[in-house]
Amino acid sequence: MIPQTPEFKANARAALADPQLQRALSGLPTGLVAQRTSAKARLPEFEALRDVGRDVRNHALAHLDLYLETYEHNATAAGAVVHWAETGAEARDIISRICTEAGARIVTKGKSMISEEIGLNADLERQGFEVVETDLGEYLIQIRGETPSHIIAPAIHLTQDQVEADFRALHTHLPADRTLVEPAELVAEARGVLRQKFLSADVGITGANFLIAETGSSIIVTNEGNGDLTQSLARIHIVIASIDKVIPTLEDVTTLLRLLARSATGQEFTTYTTFSTGPRRPEDPDGPEEYHVVLLDNGRSELLGSEFSEVLRCIRCGACMNHCPVYNAVGGHAYGWVYPGPIGSVMTPALIGVKAGGHLPNASTFCGRCESVCPMKIPLPKLMRHWREAEFEQGLTPPRYRRGIALWAWFAKRPRLYHLAARFGIAALSAAGRGKGRFSWLPFASAWTRDRDLPAPQGRTFQQLWAETQRGVPR
Amino acid sequence: MSPIDKPADRDGAREAILGKVRKSLGIDGQSGARDAVVERRIERPVRHLTPARVLKPKADLEALFAATLAAQFSTVLPVAEFSDVPGAVATYLRQTNLSGRLGIGSDPLLEALAWNGEPGITLVPGRAAADTEVGVSRAIAGAAETGTLFLASGPENPVTLTFMPATHIVVITSDDIVGPYEDAFNVVRKLYGPGLMPRTLNLVSGPSRTADIGGKIVIGAHGPQRLAVVIVKSTAPAAT
Numbered sequence: 262m263i264p265q266t267p268e269f270k271a272n273a274r275a276a277l278a279d280p281q282l283q284r285a286l287s288g289l290p291t292g293l294v295a296q297r298t299s300a301k302a303r304l305p306e307f308e309a310l311r312d313v314g315r316d317v318r319n320h321a322l323a324h325l326d327l328y329l330e331t332y333e334h335n336a337t338a339a340g341a342v343v344h345w346a347e348t349g350a351e352a353r354d355i356i357s358r359i360c361t362e363a364g365a366r367i368v369t370k371g372k373s374m375i376s377e378e379i380g381l382n383a384d385l386e387r388q389g390f391e392v393v394e395t396d397l398g399e400y401l402i403q404i405r406g407e408t409p410s411h412i413i414a415p416a417i418h419l420t421q422d423q424v425e426a427d428f429r430a431l432h433t434h435l436p437a438d439r440t441l442v443e444p445a446e447l448v449a450e451a452r453g454v455l456r457q458k459f460l461s462a463d464v465g466i467t468g469a470n471f472l473i474a475e476t477g478s479s480i481i482v483t484n485e486g487n488g489d490l491t492q493s494l495a496r497i498h499i500v501i502a503s504i505d506k507v508i509p510t511l512e513d514v515t516t517l518l519r520l521l522a523r524s525a526t527g528q529e530f531t532t533y534t535t536f537s538t539g540p541r542r543p544e545d546p547d548g549p550e551e552y553h554v555v556l557l558d559n560g561r562s563e564l565l566g567s568e569f570s571e572v573l574r575c576i577r578c579g580a581c582m583n584h585c586p587v588y589n590a591v592g593g594h595a596y597g598w599v600y601p602g603p604i605g606s607v608m609t610p611a612l613i614g615v616k617a618g619g620h621l622p623n624a625s626t627f628c629g630r631c632e633s634v635c636p637m638k639i640p641l642p643k644l645m646r647h648w649r650e651a652e653f654e655q656g657l658t659p660p661r662y663r664r665g666i667a668l669w670a671w672f673a674k675r676p677r678l679y680h681l682a683a684r685f686g687i688a689a690l691s692a693a694g695r696g697k698g699r700f701s702w703l704p705f706a707s708a709w710t711r712d713r714d715l716p717a718p719q720g721r722t723f724q725q726l727w728a729e730t731q732r733g734v735p736r
Numbered sequence: 737m738s739p740i741d742k743p744a745d746r747d748g749a750r751e752a753i754l755g756k757v758r759k760s761l762g763i764d765g766q767s768g769a770r771d772a773v774v775e776r777r778i779e780r781p782v783r784h785l786t787p788a789r790v791l792k793p794k795a796d797l798e799a800l801f802a803a804t805l806a807a808q809f810s811t812v813l814p815v816a817e818f819s820d821v822p823g824a825v826a827t828y829l830r831q832t833n834l835s836g837r838l839g840i841g842s843d844p845l846l847e848a849l850a851w852n853g854e855p856g857i858t859l860v861p862g863r864a865a866a867d868t869e870v871g872v873s874r875a876i877a878g879a880a881e882t883g884t885l886f887l888a889s890g891p892e893n894p895v896t897l898t899f900m901p902a903t904h905i906v907v908i909t910s911d912d913i914v915g916p917y918e919d920a921f922n923v924v925r926k927l928y929g930p931g932l933m934p935r936t937l938n939l940v941s942g943p944s945r946t947a948d949i950g951g952k953i954v955i956g957a958h959g960p961q962r963l964a965v966v967i968v969k970s971t972a973p974a975a976t
């Protein structure tokens with residue numbers, strides 16, 4: 262996928278003006294956000310588990326080389342073929358070679374974010390394979406030629422009406438006068454269409470939520486059961502997983518699973534959690550004959566030693582974007598690449614470079630909600646700040662911002678002048694904003710106020726208020 | 737063991753990745769101490785925090801298991817004896833107007849039951865086919881923590897029966913109901929050996945579902961639309 266990240270501002274403006282998208286996004290606070298809150302309330306240990314989860318991930322990452330070797334050893338002993346890919350291109354080559362050698366025609370896919378990261382579908386399609394996404398949300402965006410706008414709810418930007426229109430346009434083998442009013446009717450139609458694909462697929466590709474070193478297993482977590490049909494009905498099952506997914510033991514992964522569903526959808530547990538170990542056994546009546554695992558690095562090994570290493574703890578639950586005011590306002594596509602929201606703002610510059618993705622960390626109000634909900638306690642705002650610094654240091658910040666920051670720095674180094682200027686500015690804004698409480702337009706700042714309101718200040722600067730509090734002046 | 741030759745990946749990708757990982761971690765050369773830490777962790781897995789909701793007497797766990805499953809859109813069918821299973825299944829299928837052709841594996845406990853005593857029931861042994869409407873499996877364990885069934889694939893329990901039919905019926909004895917997932921994993925370890933697993937271990941907590949159409953929850957996505965769980969109370973299965 263060609264990054265559209267530099268277009269964030271234009272994308273965001275378009276997103277704000279898109280009534281369909283705004284309607285689709287309006288369900289987030291009462292949906293995923295509220296469900297997470299109640300799931301958390303039902304489990305008093307939730308906060309304590311976050312600490313344990315963070316420690317499990319830190320331990321696994323600190324011994325990543327050894328756990329990868331242990332995982333490889335145990336997976337191979339169970340009959341898996343383990344492949345290593347340093348880059349997305351290498352992973353694509355490995356996968357397309359397996360498909361070619363198998364004489365495959367139809368390739369079904371369970372949801373996998375790293376397959377999006379490496380542009381796997383486009384590559385396989387170029388080589389003539391029919392690639393079918395089977396997660397309902399992924400299917401919806403595949404037939405529209407779109408990319409996911411959320412890491413766990415890829416079609417969250419679509420309304421039911423849009424889905425109905427797409428199905429009518431695409432599924433022309435079905436009677437034109439059929440009713441498609443209820444969501445259940447749309448789901449049933451997709452089930453029927455995709456069931457045929459499952460049954461005729463030669464290769465099934467899934468991602469992995471985790472890999473277990475102890476048993477050499479890969480794990481997928483789904484609600485629809487599509488990942489299981491993908492991996493059980495095709496002759497060949499290929500798993501693609503990034504190297505950071507290895508967890509030592511079943512006990513370790515259990516803690517992470519307790520956090521994942523609750524943080525993601527607010528379920529107690531996802532409907533299907535499947536551990537796969539090797540291909541089908543000689544006596545098994547079903548399951549794939551071949552089982553391949555492609556371990557992808559694509560920059561993770563270098564992130565591990567950097568100031569961004571904590572981001573590798575991510576378990577891709579999506580809570581940070583569900584709770585992000587910017588994501589809630591503009592949706593996922595505005596971010597322009599695979600990973601949206603706060604996690605995207607940290608991952609994207611790491612994966613595609615500061616030049617292409619380095620300004621995404623600016624798309625944040627630094628309100629801190631993402632960090633407060635992240636089950637892995639990743640300090641997302643801090644990491645975004647690191648990227649802002651990197652962007653500034655590399656001279657990639659636009660000149661207008663650089664001049665503004667330089668001006669501020671000049672004042673900030675001269676405290677008397679700073680206070681004077683701040684007092685004057687605040688008093689002026691306060692007088693102008695009296696009675697309204699907020700500005701929807703300001704001279705010299707119309708680009709900023711076009712999409713947001715600036716709260717009017719209350720008349721005195723922070724330093725004045727601080728000094729008064731210190732002296733005990735009642736406010 | 738694998739039937740296929742491993743295609744030649746780019747030479748040295750493995751070494752390059754592991755090398756970069758070690759460099760990032762600031763490790764050069766072998767360190768016996770790190771190896772020992774990892775070995776111990778794998779050989780003697782540590783249990784972390786167990787939710788208090790499962791620190792309860794067995795009878796309460798059984799009640800929690802059934803209640804949680806029911807809350808997750810599943811039908812719970814309690815029976816007193818193993819020999820009551822065919823009757824309960826037949827009644828359920830009749831009441832819900834479903835086919836009596838049951839896809840079923842070679843699980844010895846299920847196979848030994850007197851299914852032919854139930855009019856309308858026929859068994860179709862082996863894996864699920866495209867037209868299998870009802871699948872019957874036996875769970876090796878159930879975790880009360882979230883009403884989660886543990887199903888191990890194999891000839892006794894073909895994995896396709898869990899996902900292809902529109903209706904899935906799972907039989908579990910109350911003996912096999914435990915509290916936390918960790919206890920269920922220990923059942924797996926006991927059956928397969930430490931560090932070993934069936935081809936697939938499926939943790940199932942309800943019928944399939946999706947919220948991908950306009951964010952509304954629909955029960956019945958690609959997997960089963962209905963999940964019925966027969967819980968056998970008796971500790972002594974009639975059929976062994």
Ligand code: SF4
Binds near residue numbers: 575581638
């Ligand atoms: S950063 Fe945290 S909250 Fe965001 S997806 Fe990853 S684990 Fe979830």
